Amino acid sequence: MESAPAGRNAIPDLLEYAGYSKSKLDHYVENAALLKRRIATNRTYLKGLSAEPLCVSWPPPEAAELRYRTGELLSVVGRFADEGTAAALRTVRERARGEACDRLRDAAVARSELTDGEREAIASGELAAELAAARTELERLNSTLEAHEAP
Incomplete structure (x- = not known):
C-alpha cells in the first residue's frame, strides 16, 4: 500500500x-x-485497526506511569510517524518529569469530574462564597470548642 x-x-x-x-x-x-x-x-x-493503543488517556495517568507509557510509545511511533508527532510525544514525556506534572494531572482529573452545575458554581463565585461561609463556621466552632475545653 x-x-x-x-x-x-x-x-x-x-x-x-x-x-x-x-x-x-x-x-x-x-x-x-x-x-x-x-x-x-x-x-x-x-x-x-485503531489508533486507540497509541493514545494517552485523559486525564493522563500519574507521572511515573506517563513517563513509562511515553517511552513505550516513542519506540513504536518513531518508526512510522512524522517528526512532529514524535516531538509532541517527547514533550509529553519531558513534562511528565517536571515538578508540576502531578498538580496539572490533579487539575485535569478534577476538571473532568466536574458537572456542568459545578462548573457554573465555580464561575459565578457561588462556590467561593460557600467555601468562605464554611471556613467562617469552622473558625466559630473551633473557638467555641476552645472556650469550653476542660482545664
Whole structure:
C-alpha cells in the first residue's frame, strides 16, 4: 500500500471504496479490481485497526506511569510517524518529569469530574462564597470548642 497511489488514502476511505462498483472505483484508483481484491482479503484486519493503543488517556495517568507509557510509545511511533508527532510525544514525556506534572494531572482529573452545575458554581463565585461561609463556621466552632475545653 505504501507504494501504490491508493495507499495515500485513509483506511476508512479504502474500506468504503471497496464497496463501490468497479466503474465508480475507477475514478479513485488506477486498478479497481486489485484494490477490491486486496481490501476483501484484509477487511477484518483493516476494520480492527485503531489508533486507540497509541493514545494517552485523559486525564493522563500519574507521572511515573506517563513517563513509562511515553517511552513505550516513542519506540513504536518513531518508526512510522512524522517528526512532529514524535516531538509532541517527547514533550509529553519531558513534562511528565517536571515538578508540576502531578498538580496539572490533579487539575485535569478534577476538571473532568466536574458537572456542568459545578462548573457554573465555580464561575459565578457561588462556590467561593460557600467555601468562605464554611471556613467562617469552622473558625466559630473551633473557638467555641476552645472556650469550653476542660482545664
